[in-house]
Amino acid sequence: VTRERAGPARLLMFGYLSYIILGWILLSLPLSHGETTVSALDNLFVAVSAVSTTGLSTVDIGTNYNFIGQIVILILIQFGGLGYMTLSSFAFLAIHTNMSETQEKTTRAAFPLPHDMTPAFFIRSVVFFTFATEIVGATALYVFFRLYGVEDALWSAIFHSISAFCTAGFALYSDSFMRFSDNTGILLVISALSIAGSMGFIIIADAVRRFAGRASHFGFTSKVILRMTTILIGFGTLLIFLAEPTVASLPPAERLLTSFFQAMTASTTVGFNTIDMSTISNAVIMVLLVLMVIGASPSGTGGGMKTTSFAALIALVRSTLKGRDSVRFFKRTVPDTQLNLAATTLCCYLGCICVALFILFLTEFGASFNALLFEAVSALGTVGLSHGITGDLSDLGKLTIIGLMIIGRLGVLTFGLALAIPDETREEESDNDLAI
Amino acid sequence: VTRERAGPARLLMFGYLSYIILGWILLSLPLSHGETTVSALDNLFVAVSAVSTTGLSTVDIGTNYNFIGQIVILILIQFGGLGYMTLSSFAFLAIHTNMSETQEKTTRAAFPLPHDMTPAFFIRSVVFFTFATEIVGATALYVFFRLYGVEDALWSAIFHSISAFCTAGFALYSDSFMRFSDNTGILLVISALSIAGSMGFIIIADAVRRFAGRASHFGFTSKVILRMTTILIGFGTLLIFLAEPTVASLPPAERLLTSFFQAMTASTTVGFNTIDMSTISNAVIMVLLVLMVIGASPSGTGGGMKTTSFAALIALVRSTLKGRDSVRFFKRTVPDTQLNLAATTLCCYLGCICVALFILFLTEFGASFNALLFEAVSALGTVGLSHGITGDLSDLGKLTIIGLMIIGRLGVLTFGLALAIPDETREEESDNDLAI
Ligand SMILES: [K+]
């Protein structure tokens, strides 16, 4: 079992690392820069941030990279995001098929997947879905950017459409989207792109099948994703609306828009912001931390623990408290394998955050507890929101954040699998039992 | 299943609440105070803190309560701790027997318990073990206190022996044990008492059985508890020794003693301190937070998630990463029921901390992020370490901490069970399935 699962995990890890190194080389070439120089470590940081679609940056993208440099970043984002969506959808399929017959039966009952898709058709569909959405998004953004009077509106529209759909959150403006904080059109287009990217391909495949009359209702996974995304963004919006002093002075409509946008940006892990993260209240930091840890949905471009894992854990808690014999969700039994994977993900996630924070606390004396906590959770969730300390990190701090972004993108579980030492065989094991 | 498990849980909750109210009334009587007056809320806070053996206090115990008041507090601690040890040992037995036959078989194989004990013998043994340890501890403390020249050495020895064994961490000195920071004798006796209390009765029962020749080796649970306690305190000591600037200037032996004592006090959830919590580095705060969340062992007087739950989660992560078909620990299979309970505990724990922090961030504008995080984790783990903000909390903040201490003592799971709404019956359920 180990070799079967560790093999693809290692392949995935080396694939990502190769892609990052390619990006690093391209960003280090002089032709990617204007008159500014960016250090090797900062170029690596940006390359990792782009490939992992995090959006954290130690330098300002808009001023430190020229048009060619920005195109390189955009390509890294596009294929980082697209590759992740394809691979994670595949992984989702793989995990759900690489099982014993009995397990597979129960799992298939709980998470029905499109059986009628060949791999080639599947990849074509994902690519088509991605580019179609991005073109529609870029067109809409272009109109709103022109209306607003943005310079280079076309380039800005293309860049931010891709950056939003891939939940990368890279912005060409040093203040992210704070200058557009009252522009409903721009923020809603960005939100739609981010949510589409973060909910991912399973939803779209299901919607298409339903639309084409091949299915009478959404599949189980789609239902869970839709329900959880709505609850998380809705609840987050409400809490920010009520608890954040910074938005209290705004007119109700703009207050709602700002609250929604900030909850959306944390939950989808896109990571744009229209309010300054370093001035928000601790209560809202708490809300954003929770949303960032839970993260987006599987088979999308977003990061985090994933809404489906969170749903499985909620089902587990409810079932245990209600004393049920089996864990059920939406009237379906969730198999123990799923629960164990979700619990493992949570444990690995917490472990990564604790270890990274311990290192960051040792290397960054100047930064506050919550700024570093926020930075670490944001990096591991590939969100990219920050208290603005990214550029001030020490070299060791930057390397720690780079590590978190890579682990966050590969998925804590995939990463763990890639590094896991194969278990001893059954024979060796029973030998040990005898010896002890 | 629900009624069987929710029944005892509710009984336990109401028992605790009654005991708290009794303590509140006694502490509110004028005869418990000298010339100072303590507000009703602060008396409630101290009563909850004593019954839950947390040790947080909004007022200084040594100066605000007279000898009678201190005796009341000590009695609340003694029966709070003793009751908890008895009840949690019973609960441990109950959970492990209230199962289907197959489950019971696997569980019994994994967690062998003393079968040869009747409930009456069991309670007598726990009480004997408690008082015997406390008397030995008090005698040793008396000697060291006399050598040190402490006033009222006998009362101080009795009070702190009980306070340590019950992992309450109440001290008669406003600086906890900072004045004894270089007194090896006092700190080691306190450590021995705290570790004995926090490891609990399962270990002792096993040790006695082994000593009496009725068992050739320690049981599985005992092994796990011994191993985890050693690892946690050892690892914590090492990290504090290496990472804490406050202890760096001390001579090596005192540096080691201080590091060990602080790791021990967090891990056993006793909560004494010899260094000022508000001046320690963020890295060590992180270490203490992790130790406090993991907490002590089942069937002892300590709080937290419990070392056995932590061990089960580690086993889960290892087994998932190694691709094992079943979760194993010390070459034994850990049943899914155990894993689900451990994962549920972790989720409930995190949920409680997040909700409480959100409330505290709203009510306490003056306090810093990490001081409140530390306070909340300390309260839920019934540890009692604090950045010193307890007395400055608002009324709502105090009530939140009171809530955390009660939940922490009952156990997040017991508390959830007590409040759980019974599940619909199987018939209603299948009705629903048909309707949808
Ligand atoms: K992002």
Ligand SMILES: [K+]
């Ligand atoms: K305590």
